[in-house]
Amino acid sequence: MDNFFEKVWATACQIPLGRVTSYGAIARYLGAARSARMVGWAMNNCRASEVRVPAHRVVNSKGLLTGKHHFQGSHVMEELLESEGVRVEDNQIVNFDELFWDPAKELGIH
DNA sequence: ATAGTGACGGCGG
DNA sequence: ACCGCCGCCACTA
Numbered sequence: 001m002d003n004f005f006e007k008v009w010a011t012a013c014q015i016p017l018g019r020v021t022s023y024g025a026i027a028r029y030l031g032a033a034r035s036a037r038m039v040g041w042a043m044n045n046c047r048a049s050e051v052r053v054p055a056h057r058v059v060n061s062k063g064l065l066t067g068k069h070h071f072q073g074s075h076v077m078e079e080l081l082e083s084e085g086v087r088v089e090d091n092q093i094v095n096f097d098e099l100f101w102d103p104a105k106e107l108g109i110h
Numbered sequence: 111a112t113a114g115t116g117a118c119g120g121c122g123g
Numbered sequence: 124a125c126c127g128c129c130g131c132c133a134c135t136a
Contacts (some may be wrong), residue, residue: 023118033119034131040117042134060118067117 004030008042009049015057018085019101022061028104031110038103044048044070056080063096 011026014043021040032038039058044067046053056077060066065088068077078088087094 024120027118032132036118036131036132037116038118038132043117055117058117060122065117071118 003047004032004038004048005042007041008039009046009051009053011091011107012046012053012055012058013051014103014107015054016070017103018099020058020059020063020081020086020096020099021101022063025100025102025104026058029110038082040056040067043067053082057084059096061095063093063100065093067093 007030007097008026011029015021024036027033027036043053043055043058046055055067062093065077068074068091071077073090081088081093086099
């Protein structure tokens with residue numbers, strides 16, 4: 001439907017395995033710096049997408065898994081991250097600053 | 111049409 | 124460094 005959602009999904013799909021990013025980073029990359037919440041909404045709507053979106057690699061700026069409740073299970077998000085080598089401790093990604101992947105920095109500033 | 115809410119983020123106290 | 128308030132945008136009651 002809306003191209004914005006597809007952009008968010010496409011950006012999320014660019015996240016390398018074992019790396020993570022934040023809603024705000026994606027929002028900035030898409031030129032909608034003040035619409036971080038919309039990115040979250042797009043993630044919520046990603047189930048409508050025909051493409052599998054690694055929404056578990058997207059967290060808030062603090063590396064907190066605030067959206068895990070929206071997954072099928074309450075701890076699926078953690079296990080997915082753990083299976084990719086990302087250490088999660090009490091809804092908090094360990095070494096978040098080191099695992100952080102900025103699309104604007106890696107893919108180029110829009 | 112107005113008000114409240116939310117997978118966020120930045121700024122001020 | 125921690126806590127709280129405000130701004131943003133789309134959706135729902």
